[in-house]
Amino acid sequence: xxxxxxxxxxxxxxxxxxxxxxxxxxxxxxxxxxxxxxxxxxxxxxxxxxxxxxxxxxxxxxxxxxxxxxxxxxxxxxxxxxxxxxxxxxxxxxxxxxxxxxxxxxxxxxxxxxxxxxxxxxxxxxxxxxxxxxxxxxxxxxxxxxxxxxxxxxxxxxxxxxxxxxxxxxxxxxxxxxxxxxxxxxxxxxxxxxxxxxxxxxxxxxxxxx
Numbered sequence: 001x002x003x004x005x006x007x008x009x010x011x012x013x014x015x016x017x018x019x020x021x022x023x024x025x026x027x028x029x030x031x032x033x034x035x036x037x038x039x040x041x042x043x044x045x046x047x048x049x050x051x052x053x054x055x056x057x058x059x060x061x062x063x064x065x066x067x068x069x070x071x072x073x074x075x076x077x078x079x080x081x082x083x084x085x086x087x088x089x090x091x092x093x094x095x096x097x098x099x100x101x102x103x104x105x106x107x108x109x110x111x112x113x114x115x116x117x118x119x120x121x122x123x124x125x126x127x128x129x130x131x132x133x134x135x136x137x138x139x140x141x142x143x144x145x146x147x148x149x150x151x152x153x154x155x156x157x158x159x160x161x162x163x164x165x166x167x168x169x170x171x172x173x174x175x176x177x178x179x180x181x182x183x184x185x186x187x188x189x190x191x192x193x194x195x196x197x198x199x200x201x202x203x204x205x206x207x208x209x210x
Contacts, residue, residue: 002062006052017042017052021059026110029117030060070107076139084145086160087197090168094189098175098182112176135162160196167192 006014020041024033033056039046053059075089078096082088097105136158146152149160171189175182 001058002052009052013044017044018063021063022110025060025063026113033060067107067111071111072137072139074105076143079140079143084143085148086144086157086164087148087193090164090171090193091186091190093168094171094175094186097172098186104176108172112173135165163196164193167196 009017017038020038023041024038028034035046035049035056038059039049053062074096075093078093079086079089082092097108136154140161141154141157144157144161146157149157167189171185171192175185
């Protein structure tokens, strides 16, 4: 984590440094991040960088944590708007992330770029952080309406949330790949969430033991 010196920086200087850091990690793989390029863009001495961060890994960890907190706060707002309904939240999230005019949430665009350049990043840990349930952080769990779930416990909610996020992520990825399919992917997302909400099996379907 950054040192106390970093947090005591004037707002303008701290913002300039972080902007330079984001610009660097958005263009190269983590392994290729250059402190020299960052300090040149931020107009600070090399020694100053090490007054703020221990090393490059410390910086990257801070940036990813900042990004994680952004998404958790955003998803919490969306879940509140959905009145805690996990099944309704993906469609609202899709509308928040995407737009028919082709606009995309800037942080989402940055995140997608980082994923593409850094294969193998642990998304589950990124979302869940150090919370007991790996994919459902406390800040999201406490606004979920468990009355809309078959089982009102956190482990079950975690499974449903995980599936909902997977469906949402696919729709977003496909829309970014081909923006002309935005409306189509929104409709597909709606259908898939209805399947998740109500199930796809016929009423007279009988489970066959395997």
